[in-house]
Amino acid sequence: xxxxxxxxxxxxxxxxxxxxxxxxxxxxxxxxxxxxxxxxxxxxxxxxxxxxxxxxxxxxxxxxxxxxxxxxxxxxxxxxxxxxxxxxxxxxxxxxxxxxxxxxxxxxxxxxxxxxxxxxxxxxxxxxxxxxxxxxxxxxxxxxxxxxxxxxxxxxxxxxxxxxxxxxxxxxxxxxxxxxxxxxxxxxxxxxxxxxxxxxxxxxxxxxxxxxxxxxxxxxxxxxxxxxxxxxxxxxxxxxxxxxxxxxxxxxxxxxxxxxxxxxxxxxxxxxxxxxxxxxxxxxxxxxxxxxxxxxxxxxxxxxxxxxxxxxxxxxxxxxxxxxxxxxxxxxxxxxxxxxxxxxxxxxxxxxxxxxxxxxxxxxxxxxxxxxxxxxxxxxxxxxxxxxxxxxxxxxxxxxxxxxxxxxxxxxxxxxxxxxxxxxxxxxxxxxxxxxxxxxxxxxxxxxxxxxxxxxxxxxxxxxxxxxxxxxxxxxxxxxxxxxxxxxxxxxxxxxxxxxxxxxxxxxxxxxxxxxxxxxxxxxxxxxxxxxxxxxxxxxxxxxxxxxxxxx
Numbered sequence: 001x002x003x004x005x006x007x008x009x010x011x012x013x014x015x016x017x018x019x020x021x022x023x024x025x026x027x028x029x030x031x032x033x034x035x036x037x038x039x040x041x042x043x044x045x046x047x048x049x050x051x052x053x054x055x056x057x058x059x060x061x062x063x064x065x066x067x068x069x070x071x072x073x074x075x076x077x078x079x080x081x082x083x084x085x086x087x088x089x090x091x092x093x094x095x096x097x098x099x100x101x102x103x104x105x106x107x108x109x110x111x112x113x114x115x116x117x118x119x120x121x122x123x124x125x126x127x128x129x130x131x132x133x134x135x136x137x138x139x140x141x142x143x144x145x146x147x148x149x150x151x152x153x154x155x156x157x158x159x160x161x162x163x164x165x166x167x168x169x170x171x172x173x174x175x176x177x178x179x180x181x182x183x184x185x186x187x188x189x190x191x192x193x194x195x196x197x198x199x200x201x202x203x204x205x206x207x208x209x210x211x212x213x214x215x216x217x218x219x220x221x222x223x224x225x226x227x228x229x230x231x232x233x234x235x236x237x238x239x240x241x242x243x244x245x246x247x248x249x250x251x252x253x254x255x256x257x258x259x260x261x262x263x264x265x266x267x268x269x270x271x272x273x274x275x276x277x278x279x280x281x282x283x284x285x286x287x288x289x290x291x292x293x294x295x296x297x298x299x300x301x302x303x304x305x306x307x308x309x310x311x312x313x314x315x316x317x318x319x320x321x322x323x324x325x326x327x328x329x330x331x332x333x334x335x336x337x338x339x340x341x342x343x344x345x346x347x348x349x350x351x352x353x354x355x356x357x358x359x360x361x362x363x364x365x366x367x368x369x370x371x372x373x374x375x376x377x378x379x380x381x382x383x384x385x386x387x388x389x390x391x392x393x394x395x396x397x398x399x400x401x402x403x404x405x406x407x408x409x410x411x412x413x414x415x416x417x418x419x420x421x422x423x424x425x426x427x428x429x430x431x432x433x434x435x436x437x438x439x440x441x442x443x444x445x446x447x448x449x450x451x452x453x454x455x456x457x458x459x460x461x462x463x464x465x466x467x468x469x470x471x472x473x474x475x476x477x478x479x480x481x482x483x484x485x486x487x488x489x490x491x492x493x494x495x496x497x498x499x500x501x502x503x504x505x506x507x508x509x510x511x512x513x514x515x516x517x518x519x520x521x522x523x524x525x526x527x528x529x530x531x532x533x534x535x536x537x538x539x540x541x542x543x544x545x546x547x548x549x550x551x552x
Contacts, residue, residue, distance in 0.1 A: 028099030029054035035090060035106035039140075040081055041183070042112035047078045050092040050103050059095045064088055084110045084138050113184030114139040120175060124194040125167060126304035128224065133175055134161040135188055141181045148176045151190070169195050198223045198304050201339045202350035203231055203330055206308070207357055208382050210323040214240060214314035217248075218293075223343055224304040228296030231337040231349065232282075233312055234384060236327040237289040240314040245293045247279045247310040248272040272307040274299045279310075285334045289327075292335030325431045328354055329384035354383030356390045356428055356455045364440075364448050370528065372409050372439040373449055380433035389461050390425045392436065392533070393454040397421075400447035408451075409439040410533060412463075412515045423533040424461045424515075436532040465496055465513050468551035476546050483529040483539045487548045489520030496549040497527050499535060506545040512536060517551070 033051035040046055052058060052075070062069045062077050065088040069077065075092070089105035118136035125131050137143055147157035150173045154162070164171060174190040199221050206217035220229060235243060274297040282292030295309065316323065330337055330351045337349040362376035381387055393415065397406040411421035425436055440449040475486045485497055495518045498511035505511070514534050518525060529546075531538035 026098055027054045029058055029094040029096055029101045031092075031094060031101055031103050034104045035092060037105075037107040037109075039109040039111065042081050042083060042110060044081050045078065046081060046108060047076065048090055048092075048106055048108075049076050050094065051075060052094045052101070054094070055096050055098055057096065061093045061095070063091045063093065066091075081108075081110055081112075084112045084115045084140065086110055087138065087140055109140045111140055111183050113186045114143050114179035114181055116179065116186060116188050119189050120162075120177060120191045122191045122193075124196065126196050126224070127169055127198055128166055129304065130163065130165045131167055131193060132161055132163045133177070133191070133193075135177050135179070136160070137179045137186070139179070139181045141183065143179050143181050146178045146180070148178065148187075148190075150174055151176075164193075167193075167195055169197070171195060200343070200350055201226060201229070202352055203229075203337060204352035205233075205312070205328055205330065205354045205383070207355075208323060208326075208328070214312075214316065214323050214326065216312040216314075216328060217308045218245070218310045218312060219306050220302075220309045221306040222302040222304055223339075224302060225300065225341060225343060226302055226339045227298070227300060227341065228294065229309070229339045229349070230292070230294040230335045232285075232290050232292045232331045232333055232335045234327070234329045234331040235289045235291075235314065236325060236384075237287065237317075239317055239320050239322075239325045239327070240289075241317050242313070242315040243286060243291045244313040245279065245281060245291065245310050246313055247277065247295065248308045272309055273297065274301045282334045290331060290333055292333075294335055322431075324357075324359065324380040324382040324433060326382055327384040327430055328382055353385045353387060353457045354381075355457045356381050356387055358453055358455065359433060361453075366445060367439075369526075370439070371441075371445065373442050373445075374440070375438050375449070375451070377436045377438055377453065378433065379428075379436070379455055381428045381430055383457075384430050386430065387428045387457040389458045390428050391456045391458045391461075392423045392425055392438075393456065394421045394423075394438070394451045395419065395454070396450050396452035397440070398450060400442050400444045402444050404443040406447065406449050407441045409441045410437075410516065412533075424458070425533040426536045427460070434532060437530045437534070463513075463515065465498075465549070466494075466551050468494075468496070468549040471495075471548045471550055474546065474548050478541045483541075483544060483546070485527045485529065485546050485548065486524055487527075489518075489522065489525050490550070491520055491522040493520040494518070494551040495520060495525070496551065497529075497546060498549055499529070499544055499546050501543060501545075503545060506547075511547070513549075520550075 029052045031052045035048040035050050060073055060075050087108060087110040089107055091105045092103040094101055114137035117138050120133040120135050123131050145158050145160055147154045147162045172193055172195040174192055176188045176190040178185055178187045201223050202221045204219050206219050208216045276299055277295055277297040280294040337351055338347045339349050340347050356379050359378040359380050364373050364375050367374050394408050400406055408421040410423060412423050414421050428434060471487050473488055477484045489495060497514040500506040500511050518527060529535055529539045
């Protein structure tokens with residue numbers, strides 16, 4: 001028994017010695033050789049090295065300006081400098097199972113021609129306004145600048161920014177800048193300066209918002225010579241009450257707490273009117289739903305172009321719930337819509353129709369029959385004028401997870417290719433509320449589109465339909481409250497779906513045409529009448545008749 005115990009004691013002592021020995025070698029990384037800062041030219045080979053002691057295995061991760069360089073995972077990195085953009089701090093993080101440590105930064109300074117990090121931006125201004133172009137470069141050595149106009153040198157324009165004052169029409173064109181250091185010269189992109197003629201004075205109402213109160217901005221397009229403007233706002237007194245005009249200017253101590261609360265302003269607003277602007281309100285026809293506003297000032301400082309001169313505020317009459325029923329507009333009573341001094345012998349102001357406005361946006365859903373993401377958009381006409389056509393402009397669609405561009409499938413055209421699409425949805429009467437089904441093609445069928453909608457009132461749009469052949473093999477079926485039209489197609493032919501509300505119109509050729517057209521594939525295709533914007537109104541069973549026009 002004694003021997004066994006002694007043997008056991010020796011065994012425990014040996015295990016303790018092994019444990020102490022293993023603990024002596026269990027070590028977090030310790031860097032013994034730091035990477036060295038260096039200066040190199042573009043095109044040179046760079047080698048950075050770090051060494052460390054500690055328990056194996058050790059993993060080396062390199063970082064450039066705190067961003068991991070995934071292609072290097074050992075103690076040495078080697079690469080050829082491609083541009084001065086690789087100037088910066090390089091560090092290594094060494095890791096094992098007992099910890100991690102970070103090297104001191106090695107600063108790589110790259111000598112090469114300047115690299116633009118901020119290019120000049122295109123600019124659009126009115127005649128007599130000022131404009132500024134700016135740029136920024138990356139360079140390890142001092143930089144000088146020279147601005148160019150239409151490729152030629154602009155005298156005495158050698159700053160990093162270019163400011164032009166009192167610009168005239170003849171200064172429109174393309175501007176660029178050269179940046180030069182001891183290693184070379186780089187020229188920026190040439191960007192356009194567009195100089196617009198001074199606009200004729202006009203006035204319109206902006207987008208209505210309804211929170212605790214109704215708020216509508218008054219938007220005035222100035223010519224820059226005005227020293228006073230006057231106009232009247234008309235509304236339906238059975239819907240709106242407590243009409244107030246709140247000028248767009250700096251809030252002062254004299255502004256009543258009630259008006260500030262109604263305007264939902266707890267901050268200073270940018271001043272659109274001159275500081276000495278005086279506002280006179282004519283309430284003589286308030287009971288008839290008309291409020292007159294006159295604004296005058298002594299300084300000639302209203303900038304050309306459109307700006308907000310004030311906000312119309314209303315409360316809903318008790319029992320009213322629809323702010324789109326307010327029949328808003330600009331009128332000539334009790335105060336005429338004029339400006340002064342006159343321009344070209346007239347002081348009549350252009351009164352623009354109030355644009356239709358969004359009411360609500362439905363959620364997105366995937367239509368299993370079409371494979372399209374779709375969204376119901378509800379919009380209405382809050383103005384007192386009949387809008388001959390509503391144009392829905394769509395921005396901000398971006399890309400899906402496959403990096404393919406999300407497309408507005410029922411787009412009738414584009415204002416900017418790949419960026420701004422539009423759909424014309426026809427006329428809308430005052431106070432009318434309508435719905436449109438917007439359809440989007442998303443290649444991954446998962447990404448949710450992110451449309452930004454803008455509605456405009458435009459003149460009526462009539463697009464010529466090219467001559468074609470009416471197909472005879474067309475099948476129409478009423479399904480799930482919608483109409484399905486099916487027809488044969490030939491590759492790359494265009495197919496226009498036309499419809500009439502009754503047999504008489506159908507036989508007389510009084511058709512409406514759905515846009516956009518469909519492109520043939522060589523097989524039978526299906527088209528679903530989902531109402532606006534494909535057709536002017538939702539389909540009703542038995543009261544809509546279709547034909548398909550085939551166009552080469």
